[in-house]
Amino acid sequence: MTLEIEINRNTFVLHNSGALYWTEKRVLLISDAHLGKVSHFRKYGAAIPEAVINKNFIKLDEVVNYFDPESIYFLGDLFHSELNNEWYLFQRWVEKTNIPIILIAGNHDIINPAKYCELNIQITNEWKLNGILLTHYPEIREGFFNLCGHVHPAVKLRGAGRQSLKLPCFFQSENQMILPAFGEFTGTYVIEPKEGDMVYGITKDTVLPVIITF
Template sequence: MTLQIEINNQVFVLHNTGALYWVEKRMLLISDVHLGKISHFRKHGLALPIGAIFKNFSKLDKVIDHFSPEKICFLGDLFHSSLNNEWHLFSDWVNRTELSIILVAGNHDVINPEKYNDLNIKVVSEWVIENFLLIHDPKVRDGLFTFSGHIHPSVRLIGKGRQFLKLSCFFRSSNQMILPAFGEFTGTYVMQPKDDDVVYVVTKEDIIMMKADGK
């Protein structure tokens, strides 16, 4: 279910929901939840099951119960679109969670920041903590290790008989890590690892580390 790693003398725990826990800061990093997406598509006629709306909140509760963090930083695209009925569910979730929440705004975060302020959620464009950069769109910046989202990274695993499996992943290069999309029905983008990249594949049960050569 989890895998512990170290970056710049700090300990991070990868969870198979797609969340990342920063041990020293007691903070969860979560990217691309895309709340409201299911309601948005249902409104436009796509027949998605209404029960799927609650899966994102169940996943959030699961990872909070596991780590008992003091705060959560959402790395962008927390809400997929303009306000819809899922905002009320989110508001209720925030009120019962009672954690400090920071949103690093992403390209889908078009809701007026005042709505987040009303929930005591701080909205920023980026956040530098010590020698780490927290941002939505992956960026390389000298002297900082970047945590980001936006890409919805995945890898394609090829088996015998031309069979293949596409799985979400944490994608790590020398100075950054891109988190998988946390939300349901978000889609993925297949990455092509280079020699020095490390991929942490997310399965239903575990996190599996793989080098670019497949080992």
């Protein structure tokens, strides 16, 4: 279910939900949840089962219960677009969870910030902790290791018989890790690793290092 790694003398736990847990800070990091996306597409006629809506909240509950964090940082695109019925599900989840939440705003976070303030959620464009830079968009900044989202990274595995399998992944380069999209109803972008990059693929049950040959 999890894989533990070290970044800049800090311990991080990669969870197969796509969440990342910072052990020393007891911080849970989640990127690209895209809550409200299912309702948004259903509104315009997409034939998506309503049951998909609850999967995001089930995942949120599972990962919070697993790590018991002191705070939660959403690395952007928390809510997909304008307000819809899923906002009220999110509001109830926040009240039930009762853990401090910070939102690093992403390109889809267009809801009036006052709505987040009503839930005591702090919104900012970036956050710095012990040499770690939290953003939504991937960013290289001298002196920091960047944890970010936005890309929805995935890796394509190819077999000898032309089989292929695409997995969401955590993608780590020299000074950056891009988290996979947490949301159930999101697409992915297949990344092309370079020598020295690390890829951690996500399956239904676990997180595993992917060996890349060049």
